[in-house]
Amino acid sequence: MEVYIYSSEAVQWHLPSVPYAAAQQGDYLDLGPSVLVGNLLYFVLRRNTRILEYNVATREMGVVHLPPGCFSERRNMLMTAEDGCLGFATVHKSKLCLWSKENGSDKDAGWAQRRVIDLKMLLPIRSLLTPPHVVGFANGIGVIFVHTCDGLFTIDLNSSRVKKARKASDGSRVFPYMSYCTPALRAATTSTDEGPTMGASSASDA
Secondary structure, X not given: OOOOEEEOOOOEEEOOOOOOOOOOOOOEEOOOOOEEEOOEEEEEEEOOOEEEEEEOOOOOEEEXXXXXXXXXXXXXXXXXXXXXXXXXXXXXXXXXXXEEEOOOOOOOOOEEEEEEEEHHHOOOHHHHOOOOEEEEEEOOOOEEEEEEOOEEEXXXXXXXXXXXXXXXXXXXXXXXXXXXXXXXXXXXXXXXXXXXXXXXXXXXXX
Protein backbone atom coordinates (compact mmCIF):
# COMPACT_ATOMS: atom_id res chain seq x y z
CA MET A 1 0.00 0.00 0.00
CA GLU A 2 1.32 3.44 -0.95
CA VAL A 3 0.37 6.51 1.07
CA TYR A 4 0.20 10.08 -0.24
CA ILE A 5 -0.95 13.30 1.43
CA TYR A 6 -2.84 16.06 -0.35
CA SER A 7 -1.93 19.68 0.40
CA SER A 8 -4.66 22.23 -0.32
CA GLU A 9 -2.06 25.00 -0.12
CA ALA A 10 0.28 23.46 -2.68
CA VAL A 11 -2.63 21.89 -4.58
CA GLN A 12 -0.74 18.65 -5.03
CA TRP A 13 -0.10 15.21 -3.59
CA HIS A 14 3.15 14.36 -1.83
CA LEU A 15 4.72 11.63 0.27
CA PRO A 16 4.49 11.96 4.09
CA SER A 17 7.50 13.41 5.88
CA VAL A 18 8.07 10.02 7.48
CA PRO A 19 7.36 7.23 4.96
CA TYR A 20 4.86 4.55 5.90
CA ALA A 21 7.30 1.69 6.35
CA ALA A 22 5.01 -0.74 8.14
CA ALA A 23 2.98 -1.75 5.10
CA GLN A 24 2.17 -5.41 4.68
CA GLN A 25 0.95 -7.31 1.69
CA GLY A 26 -2.82 -6.98 1.37
CA ASP A 27 -3.05 -3.68 3.29
CA TYR A 28 -5.81 -1.35 2.12
CA LEU A 29 -8.09 1.11 3.84
CA ASP A 30 -11.54 0.16 5.01
CA LEU A 31 -14.35 2.22 3.48
CA GLY A 32 -15.79 3.03 6.90
CA PRO A 33 -15.47 6.40 8.64
CA SER A 34 -12.17 7.49 10.12
CA VAL A 35 -11.85 8.82 13.68
CA LEU A 36 -9.98 11.93 14.82
CA VAL A 37 -8.64 11.90 18.40
CA GLY A 38 -6.65 15.05 19.15
CA ASN A 39 -4.12 15.35 16.33
CA LEU A 40 -4.32 11.67 15.45
CA LEU A 41 -6.45 10.41 12.58
CA TYR A 42 -7.22 6.70 12.46
CA PHE A 43 -8.29 4.34 9.66
CA VAL A 44 -8.98 0.60 9.80
CA LEU A 45 -6.77 -1.53 7.56
CA ARG A 46 -8.81 -4.31 5.99
CA ARG A 47 -7.56 -7.91 5.87
CA ASN A 48 -5.30 -7.12 8.75
CA THR A 49 -5.35 -6.67 12.51
CA ARG A 50 -4.09 -3.11 12.53
CA ILE A 51 -5.15 0.54 12.39
CA LEU A 52 -3.39 3.20 10.35
CA GLU A 53 -2.48 6.26 12.45
CA TYR A 54 -1.73 9.66 10.91
CA ASN A 55 -0.58 12.65 12.95
CA VAL A 56 -2.02 15.74 11.25
CA ALA A 57 0.43 18.01 13.11
CA THR A 58 3.71 16.20 12.46
CA ARG A 59 2.52 14.33 9.33
CA GLU A 60 3.99 11.13 10.70
CA MET A 61 2.36 7.77 10.12
CA GLY A 62 2.29 4.54 12.05
CA VAL A 63 0.14 1.56 12.94
CA VAL A 64 -1.80 0.45 16.00
CA HIS A 65 -2.68 -3.19 16.55
CA LEU A 66 -6.30 -4.07 17.19
CA PRO A 67 -7.32 -5.82 20.41
CA PRO A 68 -6.11 -9.44 20.32
CA GLY A 69 -8.58 -11.94 18.94
CA CYS A 70 -11.37 -9.46 18.20
CA PHE A 71 -10.74 -8.73 14.54
CA SER A 72 -13.65 -9.83 12.35
CA GLU A 73 -14.05 -8.89 8.70
CA ARG A 74 -16.83 -6.31 8.19
CA ARG A 75 -17.87 -6.34 11.84
CA ASN A 76 -15.64 -3.62 13.26
CA MET A 77 -15.96 0.13 13.75
CA LEU A 78 -13.64 2.83 15.04
CA MET A 79 -15.23 5.24 17.46
CA THR A 80 -14.47 7.78 20.16
CA ALA A 81 -14.60 6.17 23.60
CA GLU A 82 -16.34 7.79 26.58
CA ASP A 83 -13.00 9.00 27.95
CA GLY A 84 -12.16 10.71 24.64
CA CYS A 85 -9.60 8.10 23.62
CA LEU A 86 -9.64 5.92 20.55
CA GLY A 87 -12.43 3.37 20.75
CA PHE A 88 -13.29 0.24 18.87
CA ALA A 89 -16.52 -1.73 18.52
CA THR A 90 -16.84 -5.28 17.29
CA VAL A 91 -19.43 -8.05 17.33
CA HIS A 92 -18.54 -11.52 18.56
CA LYS A 93 -21.46 -13.89 17.96
CA SER A 94 -24.33 -12.00 19.62
CA LYS A 95 -22.19 -9.80 21.85
CA LEU A 96 -21.33 -6.19 21.07
CA CYS A 97 -17.89 -5.51 22.55
CA LEU A 98 -16.64 -1.97 23.17
CA TRP A 99 -12.94 -1.32 23.63
CA SER A 100 -10.85 1.79 24.32
CA LYS A 101 -7.14 2.30 23.86
CA GLU A 102 -5.24 3.01 27.04
CA ASN A 103 -3.33 6.28 27.24
CA GLY A 104 0.36 6.14 26.42
CA SER A 105 2.83 7.09 23.74
CA ASP A 106 3.44 3.47 22.78
CA LYS A 107 1.51 2.65 19.62
CA ASP A 108 1.16 -0.90 20.91
CA ALA A 109 -0.25 0.23 24.25
CA GLY A 110 -2.93 -2.08 25.52
CA TRP A 111 -6.64 -2.03 24.93
CA ALA A 112 -9.24 -2.29 27.68
CA GLN A 113 -12.63 -3.88 27.12
CA ARG A 114 -15.00 -1.31 28.60
CA ARG A 115 -18.35 -2.93 27.98
CA VAL A 116 -20.06 -6.02 26.59
CA ILE A 117 -23.67 -5.74 25.41
CA ASP A 118 -25.75 -8.88 24.86
CA LEU A 119 -27.68 -8.18 21.66
CA LYS A 120 -30.08 -11.01 22.49
CA MET A 121 -31.44 -8.78 25.23
CA LEU A 122 -32.00 -5.82 22.90
CA LEU A 123 -32.76 -7.05 19.38
CA PRO A 124 -35.53 -9.32 18.08
CA ILE A 125 -34.52 -12.98 17.90
CA ARG A 126 -35.15 -13.07 14.15
CA SER A 127 -32.54 -10.35 13.62
CA LEU A 128 -29.83 -12.62 15.02
CA LEU A 129 -30.39 -15.58 12.70
CA THR A 130 -27.20 -14.49 10.94
CA PRO A 131 -24.26 -12.71 12.60
CA PRO A 132 -24.84 -8.94 12.93
CA HIS A 133 -22.10 -6.40 12.38
CA VAL A 134 -21.37 -2.81 13.34
CA VAL A 135 -21.74 -0.38 10.43
CA GLY A 136 -21.65 3.09 11.98
CA PHE A 137 -21.23 5.24 15.05
CA ALA A 138 -22.51 8.75 15.80
CA ASN A 139 -19.80 10.49 17.80
CA GLY A 140 -21.03 12.97 20.36
CA ILE A 141 -24.35 11.27 21.08
CA GLY A 142 -23.18 7.71 21.67
CA VAL A 143 -25.37 5.93 19.13
CA ILE A 144 -24.11 2.84 17.34
CA PHE A 145 -25.58 1.29 14.17
CA VAL A 146 -25.89 -2.48 13.88
CA HIS A 147 -26.78 -4.21 10.61
CA THR A 148 -28.74 -7.45 10.85
CA CYS A 149 -30.64 -9.74 8.51
CA ASP A 150 -33.84 -8.12 9.81
CA GLY A 151 -32.76 -4.55 9.22
CA LEU A 152 -30.64 -1.70 10.55
CA PHE A 153 -30.91 -0.90 14.25
CA THR A 154 -29.59 1.98 16.34
CA ILE A 155 -28.48 1.41 19.92
CA ASP A 156 -28.12 4.32 22.33
CA LEU A 157 -25.12 3.38 24.46
CA ASN A 158 -26.26 5.69 27.26
CA SER A 159 -29.86 4.53 27.63
CA SER A 160 -29.70 1.14 25.83
CA ARG A 161 -32.69 2.30 23.82
CA VAL A 162 -33.06 0.51 20.48
CA LYS A 163 -34.74 1.76 17.32
CA LYS A 164 -35.18 0.10 13.96
CA ALA A 165 -33.89 2.57 11.39
CA ARG A 166 -34.83 0.69 8.24
CA LYS A 167 -35.73 -2.70 6.85
CA ALA A 168 -33.20 -5.25 5.68
CA SER A 169 -30.91 -4.06 2.89
CA ASP A 170 -27.51 -4.74 1.44
CA GLY A 171 -25.93 -1.57 2.84
CA SER A 172 -22.53 -2.19 4.38
CA ARG A 173 -21.69 1.16 5.99
CA VAL A 174 -23.51 4.05 7.61
CA PHE A 175 -22.10 7.59 7.71
CA PRO A 176 -24.22 9.39 10.32
CA TYR A 177 -24.19 13.17 10.50
CA MET A 178 -25.93 15.71 12.71
CA SER A 179 -27.48 18.97 11.65
CA TYR A 180 -29.54 21.60 13.36
CA CYS A 181 -31.42 24.74 12.45
CA THR A 182 -31.46 27.84 14.62
CA PRO A 183 -34.63 29.85 14.00
CA ALA A 184 -33.77 33.23 12.55
CA LEU A 185 -34.24 36.02 15.04
CA ARG A 186 -35.61 39.31 13.82
CA ALA A 187 -33.00 41.88 14.77
CA ALA A 188 -33.60 45.57 15.05
CA THR A 189 -31.70 47.65 12.55
CA THR A 190 -30.87 51.30 12.49
CA SER A 191 -31.20 52.46 8.92
CA THR A 192 -29.76 55.47 7.19
CA ASP A 193 -29.94 56.57 3.60
CA GLU A 194 -26.94 54.35 2.96
CA GLY A 195 -28.45 51.28 4.67
CA PRO A 196 -27.96 49.71 8.10
CA THR A 197 -25.38 51.42 10.29
CA MET A 198 -22.18 49.71 11.40
CA GLY A 199 -22.82 47.15 14.09
CA ALA A 200 -26.48 46.62 13.26
CA SER A 201 -27.75 43.36 11.87
CA SER A 202 -30.85 42.04 10.21
CA ALA A 203 -32.35 38.63 9.70
CA SER A 204 -35.35 37.20 7.94
CA ASP A 205 -37.68 34.45 9.12
CA ALA A 206 -36.61 30.95 8.17
